[in-house]
Amino acid sequence: MQIYADNAATTKMSDAAITAMTDCMQSFWGNPSSLYTIGQVAKEKLEEARGEIARIINAEPREILFTSGGSEADNQALLSAAMIGKKKGRTHIISSMFEHHAILHTLQKLEKNGFTMTYLPVHENGIVRIEELEDAITEDTCLVTIMTANNEIGTIQPITQIGELCRKRGVIFHTDAVQAVGHLPIDVKAQSIDMLSASAHKFHGPKGVGFLYVKKGIVLSSLIEGGAQERGKRAGTENLPGILSMTAALKEAVAGMEAHNVHQKQVRDHLIQGLSEIPHSALNGDAVSRLSGNVNFSFEGIEGESLLILLDQKGISASSGSACTSGALDPSHVLLAIGRIHDVAHGSLRLSIGEEITMEEADYIIEAVKEVVAYLRSFSPVWRDLMAGKKEFILK
Ligand SMILES: *Cc1c(COP(=O)(O)O)cnc(C)c1O
Numbered sequence: 001m002q003i004y005a006d007n008a009a010t011t012k013m014s015d016a017a018i019t020a021m022t023d024c025m026q027s028f029w030g031n032p033s034s035l036y037t038i039g040q041v042a043k044e045k046l047e048e049a050r051g052e053i054a055r056i057i058n059a060e061p062r063e064i065l066f067t068s069g070g071s072e073a074d075n076q077a078l079l080s081a082a083m084i085g086k087k088k089g090r091t092h093i094i095s096s097m098f099e100h101h102a103i104l105h106t107l108q109k110l111e112k113n114g115f116t117m118t119y120l121p122v123h124e125n126g127i128v129r130i131e132e133l134e135d136a137i138t139e140d141t142c143l144v145t146i147m148t149a150n151n152e153i154g155t156i157q158p159i160t161q162i163g164e165l166c167r168k169r170g171v172i173f174h175t176d177a178v179q180a181v182g183h184l185p186i187d188v189k190a191q192s193i194d195m196l197s198a199s200a201h202k203f204h205g206p207k208g209v210g211f212l213y214v215k216k217g218i219v220l221s222s223l224i225e226g227g228a229q230e231r232g233k234r235a236g237t238e239n240l241p242g243i244l245s246m247t248a249a250l251k252e253a254v255a256g257m258e259a260h261n262v263h264q265k266q267v268r269d270h271l272i273q274g275l276s277e278i279p280h281s282a283l284n285g286d287a288v289s290r291l292s293g294n295v296n297f298s299f300e301g302i303e304g305e306s307l308l309i310l311l312d313q314k315g316i317s318a319s320s321g322s323a324c325t326s327g328a329l330d331p332s333h334v335l336l337a338i339g340r341i342h343d344v345a346h347g348s349l350r351l352s353i354g355e356e357i358t359m360e361e362a363d364y365i366i367e368a369v370k371e372v373v374a375y376l377r378s379f380s381p382v383w384r385d386l387m388a389g390k391k392e393f394i395l396k
Pocket of ligand 1: 068177178202
């Protein structure tokens with residue numbers, strides 16, 4: 001059996017997305033900035049796509065800026081809001097402890113440039129508390145950036161309440177909605193969102209394309225200088241094949257969203273139930289305010305990396321808590337933020353399922369994980385010490 005359970009890392013492109021991309025390459029390959037018909041046809045397609053995306057999140061077309069993906073959108077949103085703040089003499093930014101590195105590393109850069117940060121705790125359930133945000137906002141605060149849904153543990157934040165609070169206090173609110181767009185309903189007006197980042201490859205679109213929603217009136221700073229594309233805020237000939245493909249993927253994702261969520265929730269809860277039977281294990285993050293595709297568990301006495309390799313041999317593609325991009329064995333900052341200690345965080349597994357998953361596949365995953373965890377524990381020195389009572393179990 002081959003089961004892809006790493007949709008939070010990336011998704012497979014849908015047929016509609018692939019068709020839209022190849023159609024564009026064959027038929028709308030002109031430069032949207034060119035004045036002759038071939039260029040103007042491309043320009044029309046570009047603006048049509050902008051309109052479709054805007055409609056889906058209840059924005060206006062001019063509020064959508066196409067980018068090279070979620071990371072670029074996050075960088076531009078934060079640096080722009082910081083510049084706006086600085087001009088008004090406001091240099092305090094509020095975020096959360098478990099944001100994506102595209103946010104955290106950009107904030108670190110701003111910190112080196114004189115901005116001060118408050119990183120809100122996300123508590124054991126992986127959700128920020130609105131009262132704590134309220135207390136953290138000062139006269140000096142220029143930006144609140146809190147993700148809509150977490151990429152590792154799938155917890156969903158109270159975005160509407162956060163948006164309303166920021167609006168009331170006159171603070172720009174940005175949300176990294178990369179895990180949410182195409183999976184959860186988004187309405188930037190109803191949710192009082194000022195800026196929002198999205199990435200196509202998280203909803204069955206292509207890699208290397210995304211968008212930033214920016215409420216009109218908020219002046220963006222550009223990251224890339226050059227031509228006047230994207231209202232002068234993002235130079236470079238537009239990635240039209242990517243943009244049209246992303247738009248096709250998003251339309252499809254949104255049309256199927258409700259049904260996908262119902263199905264995935266059922267499978268997710270079945271997985272959670274099955275994996276909870278493993279002794280000394282625990283679900284990471286809230287069980288309810290959670291993406292329908294996300295299951296994240298810690299198992300005491302094992303290493304996540306070994307678990308992944310053995311699951312891969314059984315045909316299951318999953319992820320551990322830590323995205324080990326550097327090859328370093330740092331435990332995930334997300335799991336540490338919800339209070340998992342180093343050792344426990346290390347023995348973690350993230351399954352991010354897609355709409356095509358079946359209950360039979362879920363059963364196969366449960367059996368495979370049970371088997372592999374027992375096998376790894378059978379020769380783990382940490383497990384031996386735990387069983388001998390030399391160390392105390394943390395997970396009951
Ligand atoms: C994937 C992801 C990103 C980065 O998006 P890219 O398009 O890969 O740059 C940012 N934030 C979150 C929450 C993500 O899951």
